[in-house]
Amino acid sequence: MNQSDQNEFVNSIQSKFQNSSVEFDTLKIEVDSQSWVDTHKTLKAEFDLKFFNWLSAVDWDNDVKIGDAPKEPVTPSFEIISCLSKTNSDDLVISSTKISKEDPQIDSLVEVFGGANWHEREAYEMFGINFLNHPNLKKLYLPDAYEGNPLLKSFELISREVKPWPGEVDVEGMPEDNIVVSEEGS
Amino acid sequence: MAQTMDPNNMPILSEASVSVEIETEDMTLNIGPQHPSTHGVLRLVAKINGEKISSVEPVLGYMHRGYEKLAEVRTYPQVTTLVNRIDWVSGFANEIPFIAGAEKLMEIEVPERAQYIRLILTEMARISSHFVFNGAFPLEIGALTPIFLAMEDRERVLDLLESVTGGRFHPNFNRIGGVKPAAGAGPTTKKDIQDLPAGFYHDTKVAMQKVLEAVDRFEDLIGGNEVFQIRTKNVGVLPKEVAEEYGVSGPILRASGVEFDLRKQSNYLPYDKFDFEIPIGENGDCFDRWSVRTSEMRESAKIILQAIEDMPSGPIQAKVPKVIKVPKGQTYVRAENPKGEMGYYIISEGGLGPYRLKIRTASFSNISILPIMLEGALLPDLIAIMGSLDFVLGDVDR
Amino acid sequence: MQKFKPRIPGFLTGLKIVIGNMFKTLLPFFENPNVNYPFEKEILAPRTRGVIALDSEACTSCMLCARSCPDWCIYIEGHKELQPPSKPGGRQRSRAVLDRFDIDYALCMYCGICVEVCPFDALFWSPEYEYSEFSMGDMLHDKDRLDEWLKTVPEGPGLES
Numbered sequence: 071m072n073q074s075d076q077n078e079f080v081n082s083i084q085s086k087f088q089n090s091s092v093e094f095d096t097l098k099i100e101v102d103s104q105s106w107v108d109t110h111k112t113l114k115a116e117f118d119l120k121f122f123n124w125l126s127a128v129d130w131d132n133d134v135k136i137g138d139a140p141k142e143p144v145t146p147s148f149e150i151i152s153c154l155s156k157t158n159s160d161d162l163v164i165s166s167t168k169i170s171k172e173d174p175q176i177d178s179l180v181e182v183f184g185g186a187n188w189h190e191r192e193a194y195e196m197f198g199i200n201f202l203n204h205p206n207l208k209k210l211y212l213p214d215a216y217e218g219n220p221l222l223k224s225f226e227l228i229s230r231e232v233k234p235w236p237g238e239v240d241v242e243g244m245p246e247d248n249i250v251v252s253e254e255g256s
Numbered sequence: 257m258a259q260t261m262d263p264n265n266m267p268i269l270s271e272a273s274v275s276v277e278i279e280t281e282d283m284t285l286n287i288g289p290q291h292p293s294t295h296g297v298l299r300l301v302a303k304i305n306g307e308k309i310s311s312v313e314p315v316l317g318y319m320h321r322g323y324e325k326l327a328e329v330r331t332y333p334q335v336t337t338l339v340n341r342i343d344w345v346s347g348f349a350n351e352i353p354f355i356a357g358a359e360k361l362m363e364i365e366v367p368e369r370a371q372y373i374r375l376i377l378t379e380m381a382r383i384s385s386h387f388v389f390n391g392a393f394p395l396e397i398g399a400l401t402p403i404f405l406a407m408e409d410r411e412r413v414l415d416l417l418e419s420v421t422g423g424r425f426h427p428n429f430n431r432i433g434g435v436k437p438a439a440g441a442g443p444t445t446k447k448d449i450q451d452l453p454a455g456f457y458h459d460t461k462v463a464m465q466k467v468l469e470a471v472d473r474f475e476d477l478i479g480g481n482e483v484f485q486i487r488t489k490n491v492g493v494l495p496k497e498v499a500e501e502y503g504v505s506g507p508i509l510r511a512s513g514v515e516f517d518l519r520k521q522s523n524y525l526p527y528d529k530f531d532f533e534i535p536i537g538e539n540g541d542c543f544d545r546w547s548v549r550t551s552e553m554r555e556s557a558k559i560i561l562q563a564i565e566d567m568p569s570g571p572i573q574a575k576v577p578k579v580i581k582v583p584k585g586q587t588y589v590r591a592e593n594p595k596g597e598m599g600y601y602i603i604s605e606g607g608l609g610p611y612r613l614k615i616r617t618a619s620f621s622n623i624s625i626l627p628i629m630l631e632g633a634l635l636p637d638l639i640a641i642m643g644s645l646d647f648v649l650g651d652v653d654r
Numbered sequence: 655m656q657k658f659k660p661r662i663p664g665f666l667t668g669l670k671i672v673i674g675n676m677f678k679t680l681l682p683f684f685e686n687p688n689v690n691y692p693f694e695k696e697i698l699a700p701r702t703r704g705v706i707a708l709d710s711e712a713c714t715s716c717m718l719c720a721r722s723c724p725d726w727c728i729y730i731e732g733h734k735e736l737q738p739p740s741k742p743g744g745r746q747r748s749r750a751v752l753d754r755f756d757i758d759y760a761l762c763m764y765c766g767i768c769v770e771v772c773p774f775d776a777l778f779w780s781p782e783y784e785y786s787e788f789s790m791g792d793m794l795h796d797k798d799r800l801d802e803w804l805k806t807v808p809e810g811p812g813l814e815s
Contacts, residue, residue, distance in 0.1 A: 122502065137609060140611065141584065183501055183502075221324060227326075230329060
């Protein structure tokens, strides 16, 4: 947890990768989708980041069926995020890349890190992203006959559609309808 | 002179028969979702040849509840109540990285007393989770006594958690900025401050003394038992490189010889003020995983006894607005949960709830090594290896 | 890490513990950790979250609890009543009257957000837990039943100095 070692690590990553930023104590680099596998090979070999933490995806869209839309308009795309870290210090790097929504595909990381197998299967079934050269790309959590990709922003949450919100019953009725003048004072 | 047989050189009588080449196919054994040893609803499709396993394929998803989708329609306090149901054995420890991430995005400084209370309750959750492990793992090996002793000692720790927070497994005690400040927002309930109740220090000291005695008793009863040692030593050895490549964390990584504990490396809670050790294993077999977790219980009890001695005074929640809106940003915060490393990647767009919440759980990465470790193992060893990994299906499936 | 050499052979340790615990449970003058439910009941901590009690006089139907429930299990309906003015010549005041306040305990997840956001001191926690029913529909507690739970709300524990 040495502060100067951490700064040295951050500086070395930032000098190698141009598109990097440190926000809220998290170091994040952005790379091109063509060099996704090469980036990870470099991170594993040169920077000693051998611990594969996780891999996931984000659906950026302006037209959302659940929750709130992003504040400023974004171009609809998928962002693939992976996280690598070390086992002798607290250094951690988050790498991200953007791919298009119409034809979502990217190379698989299974040859570089064996642990990416299950994480990529989960991203495949939740978002519909095709990972090329994956040995076993089939559904992980959902039953085989399930249709659709649940974590897309265009996928509705049925339990919130079916039941009306109990907080919306209005206490203030129209003045002619609901007011009852009570007989006894209180 | 009687002829004695040397036990190492007995003639093998079966080789005297005619050997015939028979074509056999591996049998597919479904260690199905309903099974007392799989810690929940985990299904393993195993292809076995006699008693040896040739391949194992885990089938997950029987407990998938869709946390990441549910979190997108809820506000931050509501997500906090959902999140302590992920790893239901150690309820308090699941909220900590999520709240720490939201506090980082809002740039709020947590008061010291709240950090100490969080630390004490997290270590109690760790002791509770390791008691369940010490009860359930020998039960799967075949020992029927330790589970009763473990559950009885665990009740004291759960009673302490209940007296502070109100819930044994799902405390829902963390708030953004500290811990729960008051019982309500009205004129009298605002004065009912939810700080540590009267008698807490005395009850905790008694409970921690009993925990230290219980750990000594477990080490004698379970670790000293010859049958347990034969069934767990040199069984399920996990080398360091495989563990790092697959993202295995927590006591399993430490049992394989890697000295990595987020309590010492990171600063999400003030662990640097206390004096404790980290037990490291040598071989990476099931026995080392058991002994690392049992030694961790002792260290946690020592931390709690030290924390009670010098507890600072002060407020238990920082000043936060009534309606919480987290500003735009992305961050990843991780913590050392009893089962491993748990982290939350929060992408916030300035609304009442997160835009995307990625939950990184420990057991999901921990059981991704099952297909590798179980190749060539015997069928009874499968039960010992799965028990020693100590996973919970809520953590795996979210 | 200590070496595991048992002080006495393993199975004798096991036997000692089993027989010791057996005597502890059977003979009366040892401290028996078992509680013979349903004839004896445990004493729970005052902050235990058992059931939610409602003080319907204090409720003003502001809907804050129904809106902040993560499960949408609180159903509130109310209307406004006009009352004669308190002093002659003053204006008429309107008071909110509660028609219906139901909590569906089959959906409730006992998180406590409703109790915490209520600004009028109308909801309280109580450690009662014996209200299970044979049919799920009976788990919807209406206003009168929630008023009855108010008698079981305990005094809070004092604070640690």
